[in-house]
Amino acid sequence: MATYELILLKNMMQPGYTGSLADYEKTGGYQALRKTLGKIAPPDVTATVRKSGLRGRGGAGFPTGVKWGFLPKDYHGPRYLCCNADESEPGTFKDRQLMERDAHQVLEGIVLACYAISAESAYIYIRGEMVLGSRILERAIGEARDAGYIGTNILGTGVTVDVWVHRGAGAYICGEETALIESLEGKRGLPRVKPPFPATHGLYNKPTVVNNVETLANLPHIINRGAEWFAAIGSPPKSTGTRVFCVSGHVKRPGNYELPMGVTVRELVYEHAGGMRSDKPIKAFIPGGASAPFLTPNHLDVKLDFESVAAAGSMLGSGGVTVMEEGTSMVWAALRLMEFFYHESCGKCSPCREGSSWLVQTMRRIIAKRGRMQDLETLSDLCKNIAGRTVCAFGDAEVAPIMSTLQHWRQEYVSLIREAEAANLIRPEPVGKG
Amino acid sequence: MLQDKYKDEISDILSRYPVKRSALLPLLYIAQRDQGYVSEESMKEIARLLHLTPPQVYETITFYTMFNLKPVGTFHIQVCKSLMCALVGSDTVIEWIKTKLGIGPGGTTADGLFTLSTVECLAACGTGPMMQINDDYYERLTEEKVDRILAELRATGTSQLKSGPFMWPEPARKS
Numbered sequence: 074m075a076t077y078e079l080i081l082l083k084n085m086m087q088p089g090y091t092g093s094l095a096d097y098e099k100t101g102g103y104q105a106l107r108k109t110l111g112k113i114a115p116p117d118v119t120a121t122v123r124k125s126g127l128r129g130r131g132g133a134g135f136p137t138g139v140k141w142g143f144l145p146k147d148y149h150g151p152r153y154l155c156c157n158a159d160e161s162e163p164g165t166f167k168d169r170q171l172m173e174r175d176a177h178q179v180l181e182g183i184v185l186a187c188y189a190i191s192a193e194s195a196y197i198y199i200r201g202e203m204v205l206g207s208r209i210l211e212r213a214i215g216e217a218r219d220a221g222y223i224g225t226n227i228l229g230t231g232v233t234v235d236v237w238v239h240r241g242a243g244a245y246i247c248g249e250e251t252a253l254i255e256s257l258e259g260k261r262g263l264p265r266v267k268p269p270f271p272a273t274h275g276l277y278n279k280p281t282v283v284n285n286v287e288t289l290a291n292l293p294h295i296i297n298r299g300a301e302w303f304a305a306i307g308s309p310p311k312s313t314g315t316r317v318f319c320v321s322g323h324v325k326r327p328g329n330y331e332l333p334m335g336v337t338v339r340e341l342v343y344e345h346a347g348g349m350r351s352d353k354p355i356k357a358f359i360p361g362g363a364s365a366p367f368l369t370p371n372h373l374d375v376k377l378d379f380e381s382v383a384a385a386g387s388m389l390g391s392g393g394v395t396v397m398e399e400g401t402s403m404v405w406a407a408l409r410l411m412e413f414f415y416h417e418s419c420g421k422c423s424p425c426r427e428g429s430s431w432l433v434q435t436m437r438r439i440i441a442k443r444g445r446m447q448d449l450e451t452l453s454d455l456c457k458n459i460a461g462r463t464v465c466a467f468g469d470a471e472v473a474p475i476m477s478t479l480q481h482w483r484q485e486y487v488s489l490i491r492e493a494e495a496a497n498l499i500r501p502e503p504v505g506k507g
Numbered sequence: 508m509l510q511d512k513y514k515d516e517i518s519d520i521l522s523r524y525p526v527k528r529s530a531l532l533p534l535l536y537i538a539q540r541d542q543g544y545v546s547e548e549s550m551k552e553i554a555r556l557l558h559l560t561p562p563q564v565y566e567t568i569t570f571y572t573m574f575n576l577k578p579v580g581t582f583h584i585q586v587c588k589s590l591m592c593a594l595v596g597s598d599t600v601i602e603w604i605k606t607k608l609g610i611g612p613g614g615t616t617a618d619g620l621f622t623l624s625t626v627e628c629l630a631a632c633g634t635g636p637m638m639q640i641n642d643d644y645y646e647r648l649t650e651e652k653v654d655r656i657l658a659e660l661r662a663t664g665t666s667q668l669k670s671g672p673f674m675w676p677e678p679a680r681k682s
Contacts, residue, residue: 086678151525163589163628166673173672201532201573202629204642209672237523242532245627259531259557260568277526320593321632328633328675363590363628393632397592409590413627419570451590 074344080289080306080315080465082331083175094216097177103222105296106181110188111230118189122292124300126313129284131157131248132362132390133466141190143272143399144280152192153276155257155283156183158199159241159248160205162362164393165316165412167329168286168377173179174204176213180236182289184223185296187234190282194235198253201242210238247467250283252419262420264465287392288318308335312378315365316392320346323353334389335381339373342396353398357481361390363410364470364475366477367403387477403482404489407474408436414471422463427453429471437474444490452479509552513537515597517556527557535574538550544575572626580615580622582660585639588625591632600636601625603650607657633675643669 082091084100097103109118123138129507133200144152156179160168172179183195189467199207212237217223227234239248247256249266254276276280291314295303304313314333318341321327325347332341338358342348349355357367360377366387368375382389397406432455438444456472463469479486508518534556538549550564557564568574575583586601599626608621615622630648631637634646645656645668652668659666 085674088678092672160630161628164591164632165631166634166675168628169630169673170675174674200630201571202639202644205644205670205672238534239529242530242535243573243626244571256532257529258526259528259567261567319633321635322594346522395594396680397594401594406594408591409588409593413589416627 075340077315077331077333079331080177080294081171081175081178081317082329084178085166085170087245088176091210092173092175092177092213094177094213094220097175101297102177102293103181104219106184106222107228109185109296110227110232115189115191118185118296120293121300122189125287125295125303126300126310127291127295128312129245129285130287130291130316132364132387132388137284137491138160138212139287140284141186141282142341143270144190144282145273148280150279151194151277152190152207152280152308153282154183154187154190154192154195155250155253155276156195156289157248157250157253157283157285158203159253160203160286160391161248162391162393163321163410164359164363164395165391166319166321166394167204167498170329170453171286171290171317172367173205173209176210177217178290178293179210179286180213180217180223182292184234185292185495186282186284186382187344188232190280192282193233194237195235196239196257196276198241198247198257200247201240203239205240207240243414244419246419246465246467249467251372252465253283254281259418262395263419264467266464267365284340289408307333308376308378308381311380316377316389316412318377319391319393320396320443321393322358322396323350323401324348324396325350329429332377335376337374337376338368338394339376339412342373344410346396349396349398349476351398353400355396356399356401357389357397357406359393359402360385362386362393363413364388364466364473365390366473367481368477369481387473402485403478404436404440404485407478410434410474411471412434414467416475418467418471418507422468424459424462425468425471428459428468431455432459432471432475439486439489442458442489442493442496444493446487446494448490449483449486478488509534509538509541510556512541520568524583528559530564531557531559531564533572534570537637539574542578543581544578544675577640579621579634582640583622583624585624585626585629587627587631587637589628591628592635595635597636600638600648600650600653603653604657609654621657630674631670632675634670640666640669644673654679 119141127137128134244262246252247262252262256262271281307313317331330345415433418429420426459468460472534553538545554561561586612625636648637646656666
C-alpha cells in the first residue's frame with residue numbers, strides 16, 4: 074500500500090496525543106503564529122496562501138488566498154472571520170475529527186487567518202449537535218487565551234484576536250456562507266442574494282471571510298513549511314495539498330483518510346478503506362458529499378482532485394466518499410438523499426421549496442410501484458427547473474442524486490414503473506407529504 | 508426567570524457580540540437546558556432581553572430543528588436515517604428501538620423517559636448506524652449495543668458507550 078505523509082492528522086495519530094495545548098506545542102504548535110505575527114506583513118501572509126494554491130475544503134473549492142484578497146483594503150472598521158464548522162453534508166465527518174482531536178491546530182489557523190485579513194474577532198460556527206466538539210473548542214480557546222495565543226496583544230505583538238464558539242441549531246443550510254452569517258446574526262438561516270459578497274457585506278454588514286475548518290487547519294503548515302512545499306503536494310497546479318477523505322458506505326474500513334489530492338477512488342477504497350465489505354463489486358459512489366452527482370464503476374480511476382472529478386461529471390465537494398455495493402437500489406438511494414434535501418430546504422426560493430416536495434412525492438410513488446412512465450419526464454423537468462434557479466447552490470445540489478441516477482441507472486426506474494403497469498395501478502393514489 | 512438564574516452566563520454571552528440579536532440561539536439553548544424545551548414564557552423573556560419582539564424570536568426558533576417547543580422525554584433519542592447510515596442498517600436500528608420502547612418517531616414513552624425522533628445526517632457517516640441521545644453521540648450501533656445503552660440510561664442516567672473525541676479509524680487499525 075502506498076503511504077503518504079500525514080499533515081493534518083499527523084499529531085492525532087501519535088500514541089497518547091490528547092490535543093491539549095502542551096501536546097500541541099510539543100509537536101511545534103503555535104510556531105507559525107510566533108513566526109508570523111508582527112514579523113510578516115498581513116498582505117504577505119495572504120500572498121503565501123495564494124501561492125500555496127490552497128482551496129476551500131468545505132465544498133466549493135474556492136482559492137482561499139483569493140477570497141481573502143477580496144476584502145476592501147481601504148476599510149478601517151471591524152472585519153470578521155467565521156470558521157465554518159457546520160459540518161452537515163451527508164457523507165462528511167472530517168471537521169468533527171479535526172476539532173475534537175486537535176483543536177489547537179484549527180485555532181492556530183484561525184488566528185493566522187484573522188491576522189492576514191486584519192480581523193479582531195472570529196466566530197466558530199459549529200453545528201449544534203456537536204456538543205462535545207464545542208466543549209473541546211471552548212476548553213482549547215481558554216488554554217490558548219491563558220498562554221497568550223488568543224486575546225488582546227497576542228505574544229506582545231499588539232495583535233488582537235478574540236475567538237468564540239457559536240453553536241448552530243440543526244439546519245443544514247447554515248453551512249452555506251451567507252446563511253451561516255444570517256444565523257450568526259440570530260435570524261433564520263436563509264441564504265442572501267449575492268452580490269454583495271461577504272467580503273464586503275458579511276457579518277453585521279462588515280467585511281467577512283468564511284473559511285472551513287479543514288482549510289484553516291492547513292494554514293500553520295503552509296506558513297511553517299512554505300507555499301512551494303504545499304503547492305507540490307497533490308495534483309498541482311490546481312488541486313494542491315491533501316484532503317481528509319471521509320469514506321462511508323459498504324467498505325470494510327470506513328473512516329477518515331488523509332491523502333494527497335489526485336489519488337484515485339480505486340486506491341482510496343481498495344488500499345486504504347480495506348475494500349468492499351462483502352467483496353461484492355462497487356455499483357456506485359458519491360465522490361464529494363450528498364450534493365455531488367453519483368458516479369459509476371467506470372469512474373473508479375478518476376483522480377480525486379477538483380478538475381478530474383468535475384470532468385467526470387461530479388464534484389470533489391466536501392471530500393465525503395460514499396460507496397455502494399452491487400445490489401443497492403439506486404432509486405432508493407436517490408430517494409433517501411432527496412428526502413434529506415426536502416427536509417433541509419430553507420424555503421426561501423420557490424423552485425427549491427416546492428420542487429423538493431414534488432420530487433420526493435414522485436420518487437415515493439415510483440418506489441411504491443405506483444409510478445407512471447411520464448414520471449421520469451416529470452422528474453427531469455422538475456430538476457431542470459430547480460437547478461440554477463435558486464439564490465444558493467442548494468438547488469443544484471438537491472437535483473444531483475436524481476439527475477445522476479436517472480442518467481446512469483434509468484433502467485431501475487423503468488423496471489419499477491413496469492411493475493406498476495403490470496399490476497395495473499394506472500391511477501396512483503396521492504402519496505402523502507412527509 | 509432565566510435572567511435571575513443565569514445572570515453571569517447571559518451577560519458573558521451578550522458580551523461576545525456587537526449586536527444583541529446574535530445572542531438569540533445561545534440564550535434559547537440556556538432556556539432549553541433549564542426546562543428541556545423552550546416555553547413561550549422563555550421566548551418572551553429572551554425577546555425582552557434582546558430588544559426583539561416575541562414574533563421575531565418565534566420566527567427564528569421555528570427555523571431550527573434542535574429546539575423543542577414542547578416537553579420531550581428525559582432522554583431524547585435521535586436516530587440518523589440519511590443514506591449513509593441507511594446503507595449500513597439504520598432502518599433496522601430504528602425498528603429495534605421502536606419495538607423496544609413501544610413508540611414510533613415523535614412518540615414519548617409513558618414513563619416520560621424516552622422520546623424517539625428520526626433525523627437527517629449528524630456527520631458520523633463512517634461510524635453508522637448512529638444516534639444522538641441528549642448531548643452524546645452513540646456510533647457503530649448494533650441491536651445488543653442499543654439494548655445496553657437503553658438499560659444503562661434507565662439505571663444510571665448515563666451510558667459508558669457514548670462517543671468520546673472522534674477519530675476513525677483508530678490509529679492502531681491503520682496499517
